Amino acid sequence: MRKIGLFLFILLSLSTGISAQQTFPVNGVINKNHLFYTFTNARIVVDPETIIEKGTLVIKDGWIVAVGEKIEIPKGAVIHDLKGKTIYPALIDPYTNYGMPEIKAVSRGRHPQIESNTKGAYGWNQSVKAEIEANKLFIYNDKLAEELRKMGFGAVLTFHRDGIVRGSAAVVSLGDARENELIIQDQAAAMFSFDKGTSTQDYPSSLMGAIALLRQTYLDADWYKKDNTKKEYNISLEAFNNLQELPQIIETTDKLSALRADKIGDEFKINYIIKGSGNEYQRLDDIKTTNCKFILPINFPSAYDVEDPYDAMNISLAELKHWEMAPANLFAFEKYFIPFALTTSDLKDKKDFYKNLRKAIGYGLSEKQALKALTVTPAELLNLADKLGKLKSGMIANFIITSGNLFDEKTIIYENWIQGNPYKINDYAFVDVRGIYDFSYGKKSITRLKIEGEPEKLKATIVIDTAKIPVTIGLLNNLVSLSFNYRDSIGTIRLSGSITTEPLRISGNGQTREGEWIDWSAVYKSAIIPETKKDSAKKEIPKPGQIIYPFCAYGKPLDDHDGFDKIVNDFKNRYNAILIKHVTVWTNEQEGILKNQDVYITEGRIVRIADNIDASKLAFAKIIDGTGKHLTAGIVDEHSHIAISNGVNEGAQASSAEVRIGDVINSEDINIYRQLSGGVTSAQLLHGSANPIGGQSAIIKLRWGKSPEEMKFEKADGFIKFALGENVKQSNWGDFSTVRFPQSRMGVEQVYYDYFTRAKEYEVKQKAFIALPDKTKAITPPFRRDIELEALVEIVNKKRFITCHSYVQSEINMLLHVADSMGFKVNTFTHILEGYKVADKMKAHGAGASTFSDWWAYKMEVKDAIPYNASLLNQMGVTTAINSDDAEMGRRLNQEAAKGIKYGGMSEEEALKMVTLNPAKLLHVDNRVGSVKVGKDADVVLWSDNPLSVYAKAEKTIIDGLIYYDIEEDKKLREDMQKDRARIIQKMIEEKRGGAAIQKHVHKKQRLYECDSMETNYMEE
């Protein structure tokens, strides 16, 4: 053992001796020594798993030479006796912007900016900054370094936090030296996000656009790498390829975005390290399945101002619950065995670091895990486990010396050694002055002085009976100064003194307000016993309430008593089978409306519809009495923009076929529940109408509580939004939106011809390339995959279908011509308010219509819109639906359908089909939903009355045979929610009385999307 140690000495002294040469000239005499520094008799935490109770640490030239119980101290070593003290590896923050230049927000011009503003041979998008290298930008920053050193950090990852691709990060030490000596790893990680940062270029203008940009960039980089001809030289792609070998870190701002990042990772075979946001506990099962490692923040929301009940109403349940549960996030990760490192980066005040860490430990996080997340894990994530994170020979001499357990409130960090250089934090002679003292000054008799708080931030008070007088306290080494206003005096009494120990005593002189000199003394009497901890002698993990799915109002807890236990089956509380008795069934089939029927549902399907089904044999089924009630197929909303995160339009370019609503489904949108209460069971979530070729839509079932992926309608065909008219030519976007093509209906046609021509050529080339023999392929320039054109190729090949926003007959006619001549079909015209004028042409083409019941007069192109439109189209044999395009109307689609009776005299059955069977047909899901038919999905609604009546209410909304909305359960949810809110509010008030920080609430109102909603700051939503 000893021999090995010595051998290492020699080896290391040699190697470090060589590396100590330098290029810089020195002004004066070189002040370098190659001494050994030894630290003896210390408790050494080698790593979270290994502790040497009494050991020695030897370092030389910034490197650890030996660690162990019995280490021979080399001759001529500087010896530090650390009896009673503890050495920890210095902490590592894997996510900082330390030493980076300030990022200045650049104001966008008033005109659209279509191209990148970055001059030079860079890529096309300004937010792809792959060429940025943190090591080249890094400049030592004394203030920030000191702040982090005081907390015990020795090295950090730092990067330029700007853009979607942010280039490479460097690992730097927090020492005070020339930058050349501080950079530990120049290319340590590749950095990504979904936030375009200071880029002034319009694209991407939405989260789904950011995701598409990242995906296309991966494909472009791959193509670029393989292309030997290099006809295009591209700095950004060149740099992007160079990043690929590094650890890949992506920043997310929400649990759902973490899942989104993982999805991209899966596509390109990258296992991202995800910088989390702190709310991952809200969907931990899904987070777990990403198999990603995380970097987690340690900031928790502070309590809100809730004393005023009216103001408190504006604080959402999600915000209240998050306040209560956020400190349990780290514990949840530990419990689920998801690896994570910690970062201070999101802390507003870095001083909260230990306080919050202790809070997390109080919520169940183990100290071992906490230490691991600050040392070993970040080192591993950054592939620096051989250099940082532990105290082992051969590693960088980054360590801290403390008075005891790092996570203990009373512990003091004395020194932080970085690359072998000491940074003093607190004097070894530091005396913990916190406690209760007998205090006297001048002629005043003895009172009590209380000194408490963090060593950095002491707080003192004089206590006389129940009165408390605040005292300003200053402490420097052994010198103490106090000043205060005594209750019967107007001026300030100022005292200065020094500390003597054993027994602890502070004494000295001072001046009264009149300038008279007096003596004073404070004699230590006892330690402060924290009031709150009095009762809880045994450490109890606070119960932070229940997780609800989704994590917002009307979310429901699963069968989950412990908070984070994995749910095997959340159907436990639900019925596997339902029998509805004596109900009027609107079949939407040839049978029409059947009275007094029994409907049996099980395993997600409609199994039987009959006059009388014997309930006695179906003991396990939930029996619902349907007497006087009506059962219909669930409502299908062909045109909806609910449940979408951060932008519904990627409108910066004439085509955005590459973006996918499916990437940004927001499972936590309260409007899902609200629409369930109106009988909606499925919806097509559409891209907006900002451009002629919009994005790909997502068809979902409104499975409230499920994750975004689980909400998707299984095996549904792919759809895409097209749009015509005023929105795509930006007529109503203000006087500056006159740049982007097209600006007229004439231009819209050309967009289609251009894109479809290119898409067809693309397909031909792609097929030809794929068909090449392998040998030829190897010497042929590679084929560049284009996700935008691929979406269009799918249309031509009838694998993706168009829903086209349209109003005026001329443009409808135009698109029919384009489609016929280019060989594709328009599946559905949506809005289509002048459809009645060209119903015959639509019928001939085979296009369907999804329209509003009675909207008009909101813009020029709807001047001729009439409420008889749906009826006329229907009579002309066009498959016609009535849709919402509006979160409010989406929950009254039955009423909107009923307008078909008023305007144009539809039969009631036909009117109901406008919102059930017909939209199901338009979405190609009529084999699954849209009618009450044996074998179809049990997506049905039980109504209190004729479903077309204004007086009807949806009482139960059933999807896949499961009751997702129940008018009775709804009452209970409201009560539970009120109780939960009240409970948390009480807790919050208590915590505030205990002196916790508070925040004023800013009432966030949810943005509702319609077709022409545009985001410019999509990350701020």
Next chain:
Amino acid sequence: MKNLIYIFFFFVIAIATAQPQGTILVGGIAHLGTDSVIQNSVIGIREGKIVLVANELSSYNKTDYAEIINVSGKHIYPGIIAPNSTLGLTEIEAVRATNDFREVGSILPNIRSLIAYNTDSKVIPTIRSNGILMAQITPRGGLVSGTSSILMLDGWNWEDAVYKTDDGIHINWPRMQTRKFLDEDNTELGPYEKNKEYIKQIDELKKLFSDAKAYSQVEKPEEKNLRLESMKGLFNGTQTVFIHADYVKEIIEAIYFAKQNMLKVAIVGGKDSWMVTDMLRENNIAVVLSRVHDLPQRSEEDVDLPYKLPYLLQKAGVLFCLNNEGDMEAMGTRNLPFMAGTAAAYGLTKEQALRSITLNTAKILGIDKTAGSIEVGKDATLFISTGDALDMRTNNIEKAYIKGNSIDLNNDQKILYEKYKKKYGLK
């Protein structure tokens, strides 16, 4: 004496030429707007007024009427009144040139909606044909938006369409929380923030009203002030202040403001009004309730709160009526009866629901002596529907009268419908 002779002659002539006059509607189900329904009704209309409201079995003389209309099995309703509306002030929302409901500035009591009201708006006939026969035409924007007037939805010009000139002044109560635009194009709204200008704006309002009150007592002002001049009616009880406020604290503030100034006040909007019903009732303050077909303001609120808000106010004894301010409000006014229908589905009786778009509205607008219900002596402003007019499934207006005149129920949309039916050979 000479005069008496004239009168005598007049009588003689009148009797001599006594002919049947007016119209009688026989056999309809009359929903009076007063919560009462007469199943087999007779309703007599003469010289623009309702002269008879009775059961068919009661004694009346059909032959007194020139026109006898059999409406048996059909429903008769008082004309629906749309309060707080921009009808006639806008044609196509997105086309700036067609919008006349907002003026520059923030204190504009002297701005009058009446004179901008376009009787020939293509939107109006589509509203009328759903039973809405009167509207309070109201300017928008600013702290004091301006002065509204009540118009009949039929007329050659605003002068002959007006029902009550300058009936009220509209205040948008300052928001305690405001939202700022995040971008330069003013399209992107940020989160709610505390309005730092709130106190200043309230003081501005207070000063305006105390100045106006003092001014109203000066017989001959040294210099005429158009703003203060336009507010005189507030202090002699001929005008109402309509305070637009939704947030509960703003409503409370508005109520105190009204009390202090001894004004005749109605709250417009009142999304949170259900929390302060006692206060509203005790101070006799009515609510022109925000759109029933709306989403709850807060995600925690009852999912059906906007639907049942009318019921909550009814139950608490607060006078209220329904309005349709918001997105696409002018064209959407035709759905006002269906909002009442929804309110009926969520707690109100159907007759209470009807009242909330007829008699209650008339009361709040101060025209209930002559409008808002089917009662003898009131204006014959009413309509006939083949079915329940509050349900879109059955709402089908066959005939409508404004002040006894049968009005044209055709509109451009129906014309286009007929045109294209003909094109396709449909029946």
